[in-house]
Amino acid sequence: MQPIVLLISLILMAALSLVFWLATRASNGPEPGPNANSKRAGLIWAMTIVGVVVAVGSLRPWPHALASTDDAITVSITSGQWWWDIDTVEIPAGRPINFSATTEDVTHGLGIYTSDLRLLTQVQVIPGYTTEVSYTFEEPGTYQVLCMEFCGVAHQDMVNEFEVVAVEE
């Protein structure tokens, strides 16, 4: 997902920058015509329509929905300054996993990474609450847990890992 997000962002940013650049070039050209304000109205409508479409498309299904199928597995993770404790060392591939996270002290951020450091999903871990996030691992292998919320002087050392294993049917 990240490369697409980056690409779309850079294209839109470049396009808007280009419009600004053209506008400064046009300072020596003719003044804006009388229909400039109807162009503006068109822009407002276009942005509104795009916004509604993107909102509906991106909010259903609800991005924070948890897996509720029978084969879902819950993995509990406790955390503190500066450690992660994961109650399951070998997680089966291909089954939805609900990670359920708590903290014993300050706020942490549970970030689940591949072994080559690509972020797959995350959730904040807040004192006094249990927060949950779902993910289904397709590939067996080693995965890493990195802290995503600044939690003090050893924040960058707050890492751990777990294994995802293939299961025979």
Place this chain on the structure above:
Amino acid sequence: MSAVSELVAEKSIVTEPQAGAVKLTMILSGAVFALMMVFGLIMRAAQGQLIEVDPALFYQLLTAHGAGMVGTAALSGAAIMWYFCGRHIVLTAGIFWAFLALFLLGVVLILGSIFIGGYGGAWTFLFPLPAMSGGAWEAGAAAAFMLGYVSIGVGFLLYYLELGRQIHARYGSLVRALGWNLILGREDKNPPPPTIVAAAAVTIFNSIGIILGAAVLVASLVHLLVPGFEVNALLAKNLIYFFGHVFINASIYMAVTAVYEILPEYTGKPWKSNRLFAIAWNAVLIFVMAVYWHHLLQDVVMPPWMLVVGQLVSYFSGIPLIAVTAFSTFLYVRGSKMTWDLTSSLLVLSVAGWAVGSIPASIDGMISVNKVMHNTMWVPGHFHTYLLLGEVAMAFGFMAWLVRGKTIAQMSGLDRVAFVTYLAGAAGFVTVFLFSGAASIPRRWAVHYEEWLMHDRIGTLFSVLIVMTTLFFVLRFVLRLGRSNG
């Protein structure tokens, strides 16, 4: 032509109240911007392992950089808005001095707490981290940091109280100053100019932001002193991000008055309030307060509707910014035959940087994107765009204008080199952050993995360009001020 001569005539009668206080504030702002940028450069170089910085010191620098930059953006924005409001209403000089004194007292407390007390809990002081440092700092240091915020907050409340009072005196009510006569199509012989509409809106939302910030500061202070006193961490986080989001946004909304008041000197077309402008500002007033939930999109225990509002408002805030402010800038510039000197170039750049920086922000405001971008370098990527190329460019543009003199001349060789270098440095710097975010590099990590070093090193190179040109802009300002005063 006649519009231009009218404007020139008008300029000679507009008074320049309290210019001395404002100029002094801009010198201070420029100096602190430069110093904090050096801190930023050190952090970037440390992440790239070009220099060695102990993590404890790194997080102290991070805390100083965050609080210092946000504070200075607000300080410079406040000075700019005070200056231009002085063209429309009479403001009491003593209030500005009290504001500045309280601000400086806050700076002393904050710097002391960090570099003497060792506080490194980040400018967002997320509850209960200040009280649970794991041995890195004492409760006293955290308390000093928060008292510093309180001092700055009290100064700002005085500032807004005076603004609100004088706007009320001149325009009858804040509602009228927000342009409601224009919105409702009623006749208004004395419609509020853009600067006053902006001032009225910022006065309202930033006062609310600071008061809620004060509430969580007091609760955190009590928690530091009375260990049994517990605060709900999620509630505290809501209050902190409400305050933080509103406060940093207010800095741009104050500084943009420089665009409204200065660009007309170049284009010959006055920037006028109209119905659309008033609607846009009233929308901003609501949006700025409702959008802070986009900082909590991964706090899944929040009521879902709040997260939905966070996502929607992140996107729809772009409409007043792009379709009104940016679009109007195009219209003002187009065919204006304006002269591109350092002031006008920086001011137009600032609108561009602000608008362009909002794009990666609204994309990250989508819950599904946020799942993999939240708290990665993507976030510093987007906010450095609208701060470096937005608010700071407004402040530097205003500074260049203050020392410009009466004649407007095309940019000289040196100014042009500095402008292009600043633009290139900042654009490169933020683009690297965005690439780093897409590469899943977490933000606020003192020590980076081998795989990430290339990003950090390229970022460091661009940072050097920004620091150099900033020093040039600030020195140029101070030297020319000295020359024109002496």
